[in-house]
Amino acid sequence: MKTYTRPLDLKNGRVDMSHGSGGRAMAQLIDELFARHFTNPILAEQGDGACFALPVGAGRMVMATDSHVVSPLFFAGGDIGCLSVHGTINDVAMMGAKPLYLSAAFILEEGFPLADLLRIVQSMAQAAREAGVPIVTGDTKVVEAGKGDGVFITTTGIGLVTEGIDLKPSNIKAGDKILVSGMLGDHGVAIMSQRENLTFETTIQSDTAALNGLVAAMLDTVPNIHALRDPTRGGLAAVLNEFAQASGHGMVIHEKAIPVRSQVAAACELLGLDPLYVANEGKLVAYCAAEDAENLLATMRAHPLGADAAIIGEVIADTNAFVQMETVFGGRRMVDWINGEQLPRIC
Amino acid sequence: MKYIDEFRDGELARGLAKAIAAAVNPAREYRLMEFCGGHTHAISRYGLQDLLPSNVRLIHGPGCPVCVLPIGRIDSAIALATQHDVILCTYADTLRVPASNGLSLLKAKAQGADIRMVYSCDDALRIAQDNPQREVVFFAIGFETTTPPTAAIILQAQRLQLSNFSVLCNHVLTPAAMVHIMESQNDPAAVAIDGFVGPAHVSTVIGSGQYEGFVARYQRPVVIAGFEPLDVMQAILMLIRQINDGRAEVENEFTRAVTREGNRKAQGLCEQVFELRETFDWRGLGEVPLSALKIRSEFARFDAEVRYQVGYAQVPDHKACECAAILRGHKRPADCKVFGTVCTPDHPLGACMVSSEGACAAHYTYGRFRVEVVAPVDEA
Structure with a gap:
């Protein structure tokens, strides 16, 4: 006799403890939600993990992981789902690798609406499809009401680095040019504008995007890019300081050259923030030799995710490894690490 | 950004820098104190010192409300949140200020105290309305700029007959601190101050007239300036000209916002709700007479100091701190x-x-x- 299973109520249903218990309810959640939307041949094998072969003669591999706890879960321009896919793809891509596969682990809070979970899963599936990086394995846990915040998602990605590509901060040399791929601060401001105690009207959308395509195009043109990093939490200032410390060189950037949308600048003005410290989820910072800079810039600008790219500064010899900025006024100041963080959970 | 970029124009700045360089007397030093933290921030953020001749020295004054808030007051706020189980609402910068016993509001929050960051005191009032079963205290700090909104929410709480809302008032006054700085100039170690860049937002409330007595008494020029970098440059030029001419006057660079009388309505609100404290302990400056406000007795039920019988104990700064x-x-x-x-x-x-x-x-x-x-x- 064929047993009838009532389908998940994806309209009004909620996550309950049984969805994490290892029983039928969990299997149903995985089947009807995750497997259905993430569908790909590796996942379809229903193994405990993903099993796949590497291309013949594969070079070095890259592995990166990222947890996502953003609040609110849905924001202008994206949601925790696509963010969790883009974030890890970008971390892999910043190593100069071509991202191949992703895993996704969910911590769900009891009572979380299944309709919201469906939206998140669909958004992840779409992001993975667009980036060409399938989600091949995953995990689900449920915690009691009050012990989570809706949903937390951890994704891990692996990728392959082509022979001859070697991106790392120690490649950075005095004289290198510093490039950014576009307008800074969109993600942070989009999130802040939707905070419960901070509602202001804005048309700014998160820039969340997978950068693997842009990175591939950049490496095609300039295989000798010295280093890449995506300026997420802590913004551009954090990346510059991390690279200054790691390379032992100083950096000088030019305020006038830094692309910031006027709405973002205005929101930052209102909130007393500096766009240099505001998070991005679809931008990168690149370092390359001065003679490669114009070529690299042209390639970035030719890509839809790099249309507003700019050369913003250069690396200098400075044993203090300070990051300085020439202000629009012609004076100089330091761009230090951010002090504390008053606006938690932006990614 | 319209109305902002105009005040950050690099070309105009270079023009002003040239005018300042031409105006200074190379034989003397100009020691100018910008009272407000907002000016300090603009000067540092735009690297203005690089645009000034080496004999123009900017001295950063005590006009940073978070900085001058004494440790004992933060201890009181932490005690309210931890011992009286109130929801304590505060402006963000205050969260990180180190208090006694290795605590800060941020650390007290991590230990379970219900401390919430607000962008405006209205938010604190809303939290009180949303949580009628909880006591809510707004930790009010700041100079004359943040004082009128605090007065307004106390009046609103009265109108709404809120019984679970009160304010821990730490509002301080700018002119009293400027007087204190000039009085301490008698100290032989003191750096003589030749002129003041006067407060921007504070002056929109109190008016430029408030500095006239100060200028007459201490014979130091005060030029009220906006917080944009060009405002500060222009004010520096005006101060140098006054000093060169031997004048000591109140001049107003920030005419787009500051009048001689100030904001009468805001002043009226403050007058209605607050009265002068005989003395107040400023972090860094010590006791300064008639330099702060307390809530009048007719609003005692909205005064957290009265409501929870909050005491005050002075806590000295670290010995090595200058x-x-x-x-x-x-x-x-x-x-x-x-x-x-x-x-x-x-x-x-x-x-x-x-x-x-x-x-x-x-x-x-x-x-x-x-x-x-x-x-x-x-x-x-």
Whole structure:
């Protein structure tokens, strides 16, 4: 006799403890939600993990992981789902690798609406499809009401680095040019504008995007890019300081050259923030030799995710490894690490 | 950004820098105190010192409300949140200020106290309305700029007959602090101050007329300036001209917002709700007479000090901390032994390192490369 299973109520249903218990309810959640939307041949094998072969003669591999706890879960321009896919793809891509596969682990809070979970899963599936990086394995846990915040998602990605590509901060040399791929601060401001105690009207959308395509195009043109990093939490200032410390060189950037949308600048003005410290989820910072800079810039600008790219500064010899900025006024100041963080959970 | 970029125009700045260079008398020094943290921040953030001749020295004053808030007051706020189980609402910068016993509001929050960051005191009132079963206290700090909104929410709480809302009032007054700085000029170690860049937003409330008595008594020019970098440059030029002419007048660079009378309505609200404290302990400056406000007795039920019988115990600053001398212009941040070593923006010991508007924090965050860069700057 064929047993009838009532389908998940994806309209009004909620996550309950049984969805994490290892029983039928969990299997149903995985089947009807995750497997259905993430569908790909590796996942379809229903193994405990993903099993796949590497291309013949594969070079070095890259592995990166990222947890996502953003609040609110849905924001202008994206949601925790696509963010969790883009974030890890970008971390892999910043190593100069071509991202191949992703895993996704969910911590769900009891009572979380299944309709919201469906939206998140669909958004992840779409992001993975667009980036060409399938989600091949995953995990689900449920915690009691009050012990989570809706949903937390951890994704891990692996990728392959082509022979001859070697991106790392120690490649950075005095004289290198510093490039950014576009307008800074969109993600942070989009999130802040939707905070419960901070509602202001804005048309700014998160820039969340997978950068693997842009990175591939950049490496095609300039295989000798010295280093890449995506300026997420802590913004551009954090990346510059991390690279200054790691390379032992100083950096000088030019305020006038830094692309910031006027709405973002205005929101930052209102909130007393500096766009240099505001998070991005679809931008990168690149370092390359001065003679490669114009070529690299042209390639970035030719890509839809790099249309507003700019050369913003250069690396200098400075044993203090300070990051300085020439202000629009012609004076100089330091761009230090951010002090504390008053606006938690932006990614 | 319209109405903002116009005040940050690099060309105009270079023009003003030339005018300042032409105006200064190379035979003398000009020691100018910008009272407000907002000015300190603009000066540091735009690197204005680089545009000024070397004999124009800017001294960062005590006009940073978070910096001058004494430790004992933060201890009181923490006690309210931990011992009286109130929801304590506060402006963000206050969260990180180190208090006694290794605590801060942020650390007390991590230990379970219900402390919430608000952007406006209205939010605190809304939290009180949303949580009728809880007591809500707004930790009010700031100069004359943030005082009228606090007065307004107390009046609104009265109209709404809210019984679970009160204010821990720490509002302080600018002119009293300026007087205190001039009185301490008699100290032989004091750096003589030749003129003041007067407050921007504070002056929109109190009016430029409030400085006329000060100028007459101490014979030092005051030029009220907006917080944009061009405002500050223009005010510096106006101060240099006054000093060269031997004049001591109140001049208003910030005419787009400041009048002689100020904001009468805001003043009226404050007058209705607050009265002068005989004395108030300022972090870095010590006891300053008639320099702060308390809530009038007819609003006692909205006064957290009365409601919870909050006491005040003075807590001395760290012994090595030079904030008191820095806030008076006697010393520079880099003169302090602990600056940049044990005292940093991440682990501030003293008042001036606490807020981004503080003199030490601004120097650490934006300016320390000037002192520490030893390697030649190679523009390869």
